[in-house]
Amino acid sequence: MLMTPYVPGAPNWLDVGTPDIDASVAFYSAVFGWQHRSAGPAAGGYGFFEQDGGTVAGIGPLTEEGASPSWTVYFHTPDADATAEAVERAGGSVRVAPADVLTAGRAAAFTDPAGADFAVWQPGDTQGLDLVAVPGSLARTELYTTDAAAAKAFYGSVFSWQTRDVPMGPELTYTVLAPAGAGPTAAHGGLMQLPQANLDAGSTPEWHPYFEVSDCDATLARATEAGATVLVPVTDAPGIGRFAMFLDPVGALLAAITTAGR
Secondary structure, three states: OOOOOOOOOOOOEEEEOOOOOOHHHHHHHHHOOOEEEEHHHHHHHOOEEEEEEEEEEEEEEOOOOOOOOEEEEEEEEEOHHHHHHHHHHHEEEEEEEEEEOOOOEEEEEOOOOOOOOEEEEEEEEEEOOEEEOOOEEEEEEEEOOOOOHHHHHHHHHHHOEEEEEEOOOOOOOOEEOOOOOHHHOOEEEEEOOOHHHHHHHOOOOOEEEEEEEOOHHHHHHHHHHHEEEEEEEEEEOOOOOEEEEEEEEOEEEEEEEEEEEO
């Protein structure tokens, strides 16, 4: 379960890159009830989604050449420069070199060896998201990859994550991820091998967020009405919760979940 304060290796920020800020703000406001706040004229269009006065996500224009609309997950690091070196040693690449974001913190963006993009946030004045694991906020993060074994080795080298494999059927294993030294209740997400059917349909390695919601069925209905494309209809995962996965109107992938026991 995600929680604040953040520990190294845990997700502590995320944002969505979009070609149409206004359209994306309208969509997420309709689906989750978020309020949008601009970071100011010097921020290049970047802003924040807020709920109950706390930041739950960021939003900004696409800035990298050839970038597609997507959610980017940031993981806590005490040293972004050291993490960049660790990424390169483990076979990943640095897309955006570590740089200060005024006094808020220091960020860097990477691509893992299979092609999944992710980022890190080294806290300064901003520790991370204000709200997690409550309805309307980040619940967990998940990696789809073409090589689960290599992904475990890569992220283990970079973040020292604890992993636990859970069989999900005769041909599928789900790997639960948790920060180093954390207990079993501190799991922040998981990774899984992309099934051949997904690959045949054009899926590629990527990280995506799950947002906690009070009613997954109602959330998916609002998302569909607001222009989302359903990828996975509302589904029960025993012991985990009730979830759905969809693309927002500009093509960014995300999921909603009503966690079991809430």
